[in-house]
Amino acid sequence: MKLDQLRAFIAVVETGSFRSAAEAIHKTQPAISASIRILEEQYGISLFDRDSYRPTLTSAGHAFFLQSKKLLSQAQQLDNLGHDLAQGTTTPLAICLSLMGLDSDCMGRIKAFQLHYPDISLDITTDHLYGVQERLIKNKCDIAIGPRYGLDDRHAFIELNKIQMITVVSPECFNTFNSNGTKIKPQQLYKLPQILVSNTAESATENGHRYILPTGKRWYVNDFQAKKTMLLHGLGWARMPKHTINSELDGGQLIPIEIENFTSQSQLPIFMIRMRHQTQSYQAKLFWEMMKNYSPVEE
Known part of the structure; x- marks a missing residue:
């Protein structure tokens, strides 16, 4: 044997x-x-x-x-x-975070864990779409936090919270639509690129994006910061995690839009994920339990 x-x-x-x-x-x-x-x-x-x-x-x-x-x-x-x-050292706990889920809830959970267990080292990486789960499958991280892309019966996962996704453009682009408060027709967006963050999974057979127009230009970038920069310069339109653009929305630098026959806004669940067959280290078990039972301290 x-x-x-x-x-x-x-x-x-x-x-x-x-x-x-x-x-x-x-x-x-x-x-x-x-x-x-x-x-x-x-x-x-x-x-x-x-x-x-x-x-x-x-x-x-x-x-x-x-x-x-x-x-x-x-x-x-x-x-x-x-x-x-x-x-002569303890192996760091490897965590992969989805670029979509880096909100205050996620950061609060990780900060609480680090304060409670200051001697446990964290090795944190970020990824996107199916790339997050690919890191788990290839044993490049112990636990991942992100949306439910590519999950199946090999994974154990629990929902931590939800983030709001919202479709936005710059005022410069918005003024060209002449929508008069109504929903924008998809045809009006065909010449304006839809900006997307690339799927990082090496084994992906498709781009992994669920919310795209079937027709029109598409531009791909590596992260949401690049995506936001292009939006602010009027170079396209995109769905964005609302927590990443709150100040730009408040300042009028980006404007929410509603598109016909398109999911312009949605709530996206964020999960903590691990592989069922992998033996969890002591550190990983502590992290899993604390993240699962975390509740923010009200000030």
């Missing part, structure tokens, strides 16, 4: 299929099947009911799964401890 064989077995159980397990742990489907077969032959048991359409644990398989989880968790903890002892 090898740990890689146990990882393959656990991945099949937790993802629900051999194909999904292969994707989750970056193995080929034949390699996953071979690992399961070796385990079954070694102990003379059947781990899965072969008569079911999807992999279903036998009673022996269920018992084997429970102990496999414990053993793999202990092995992972021992491996983490060995690395920490060798380095």
Whole structure:
């Protein structure tokens, strides 16, 4: 019995299929099947009911799964401890934050955690759209915070809060629409670029954006700061997280617009996310629980 064989077995159980397990742990489907077969032959048991359409644990398989989880968790903890002892330091907790969700709620949660656990180091990166979940899948972060892009049964997640998305343009652009208080027709926007933040996921087969006009120009930038700068200079229109442009809205530098047959405004849930099959470190468990139970202190 090898740990890689146990990882393959656990991945099949937790993802629900051999194909999904292969994707989750970056193995080929034949390699996953071979690992399961070796385990079954070694102990003379059947781990899965072969008569079911999807992999279903036998009673022996269920018992084997429970102990496999414990053993793999202990092995992972021992491996983490060995690395920490060798380095003489505690491995930083890797957090990936979506560019869309960097509001006061998210910052308040992280600040509260850092104040409560000042000795835990955080390694924070940012990403966008499916790039956030890709970092989790590739084991480049322990926990992510962002919208529900690309989530499936491989992920464990809970909703933390909601952000407001709003469609805006500069006054310069708005004055060319002659809308007279009515909704803007999509045709009026075809010549004005829709500004979008690029999907950063390497494995993405599409751009990942849900709210785009089917016709018209599109310009892509790397982050929301660049997006806002282009909006302020009248170079296009865009949906923006409202918390990133509150001062510009108050000052009249950006104007909300309503577009026919388009989701001009919406509430976007923000989730805390981790991979189900990954063993969580002590630091990650502390972070997960504190973020989940966080409530802002009223002044």
